[in-house]
Amino acid sequence: MSKVFIFAGILLAGLCLCTFPAHLSAQNTLERISAVERSDGKGFVVRYHLSELTDSFKVAQPAADLIQMKLYGQDLDTLNFRFPPQTETFQNVEVAKTSNGIGVEIQLGIGHYFRTNVYPDQNRTHLLLALERISFTEMERIVEQSELIAWSTDTGAEDTLLAELDEDDSFLRLRESVNFQVIVLDAGHGGHDVGAIGHGGIYEKDIALDVTLKVGEYIEKYLPDVKVVYTRTDDSYVTRAERGLIATRAKADLFVSIHANSVGNAPTANGTETFFLGLARSQSALDVMKRENSSFDPESGYAPNLTEEELVIYELTNAGNMAISERVASMIEGQFKNRANRRSRGVKQAGLEVLRYAATPAVLIEVGFISNPTEARFLNSEYGQTIMASAIFRAIRDFKLEYDRSLRNNNGSRASNE
Numbered sequence: 001m002s003k004v005f006i007f008a009g010i011l012l013a014g015l016c017l018c019t020f021p022a023h024l025s026a027q028n029t030l031e032r033i034s035a036v037e038r039s040d041g042k043g044f045v046v047r048y049h050l051s052e053l054t055d056s057f058k059v060a061q062p063a064a065d066l067i068q069m070k071l072y073g074q075d076l077d078t079l080n081f082r083f084p085p086q087t088e089t090f091q092n093v094e095v096a097k098t099s100n101g102i103g104v105e106i107q108l109g110i111g112h113y114f115r116t117n118v119y120p121d122q123n124r125t126h127l128l129l130a131l132e133r134i135s136f137t138e139m140e141r142i143v144e145q146s147e148l149i150a151w152s153t154d155t156g157a158e159d160t161l162l163a164e165l166d167e168d169d170s171f172l173r174l175r176e177s178v179n180f181q182v183i184v185l186d187a188g189h190g191g192h193d194v195g196a197i198g199h200g201g202i203y204e205k206d207i208a209l210d211v212t213l214k215v216g217e218y219i220e221k222y223l224p225d226v227k228v229v230y231t232r233t234d235d236s237y238v239t240r241a242e243r244g245l246i247a248t249r250a251k252a253d254l255f256v257s258i259h260a261n262s263v264g265n266a267p268t269a270n271g272t273e274t275f276f277l278g279l280a281r282s283q284s285a286l287d288v289m290k291r292e293n294s295s296f297d298p299e300s301g302y303a304p305n306l307t308e309e310e311l312v313i314y315e316l317t318n319a320g321n322m323a324i325s326e327r328v329a330s331m332i333e334g335q336f337k338n339r340a341n342r343r344s345r346g347v348k349q350a351g352l353e354v355l356r357y358a359a360t361p362a363v364l365i366e367v368g369f370i371s372n373p374t375e376a377r378f379l380n381s382e383y384g385q386t387i388m389a390s391a392i393f394r395a396i397r398d399f400k401l402e403y404d405r406s407l408r409n410n411n412g413s414r415a416s417n418e
């Protein structure tokens, strides 16, 4: 089965140690690892096919041609592990059982230098290792800072450290429930961050709050088994990072951020659009991204736009959430168009920072253009806000029904993206 490594050396902590809550008594098996070229052409993604979540993991690159991965878990096994085919890049793979988990070593071909990063696949038990091509000089620097993981002298001294890290589950949602039961409603902007300033001097932050509170009222009244969590209920300022983290902490099933659009030089522009996080694929999506990411944040200054690299990684690790987000977005736009009789500009993807921190399906709604005098009047009226809020509510209600049904059909397990 597994070959025994004969490496000796000292294990130093702090290379890359991430953790999951320990759970599940079932045997966890590493079935295989597979590698695919990245869509951006900058390297590879190696997938570790695990049957359960690992307690923790660590990666090391002690030599230019060696990637070591340590997977922690008492029940981890490599029984029937299927070795990947040898390629020019991936020369050899070895697995070894250790006292508190397993070790996997990937031997790379000569001249194939990569920077590595590990990400848990959001909706699954797999781990992803992103490999990004780098120069030999950059490789040398990484090797200098990386310590060899010595499987043979690995005696579980890190157990205490693991126990401490187990308490930090901030980035992992625990799927204890089988129903849609928590929604986070996020009124965009607030406080000194007024958002866009529309026709007649109205503020985006006020429209966003009014519509958000109405959506929340409908949910509390008509879907009493759903808990509503607000990021703000008054004119206060909340950072974009904090908004998403509220959703992650609340173990929300959905994060909905509500905003209003504006465009300076085209007063006739009008209509709704709903975004989910991903690479912006149109100029208008890029414009919204720049505007929504650029409001001043006193803690971090002007937030930089997400890099393409960050978005590629997000897409890799959040495939399941993205599919759900896109579905919700299309239901919302469907309501705007067919029931609220608005002009729908459609469902779009963009690198919106506020959506990034929510480890949950997440959408951002632009309810209309406050730079357009007619639409500004509509959105600033009790009547217009009621129309928009009830459309958003109906989409959320329909989505909850669909979601709960699909969970029941899947025997209580969440739909996977494979």
Ligand SMILES: [Zn+2]
Pocket (backbone or CB within 6 Å): 188, 189, 195, 196, 204, 259, 260, 292
């Ligand atoms: Zn906004």
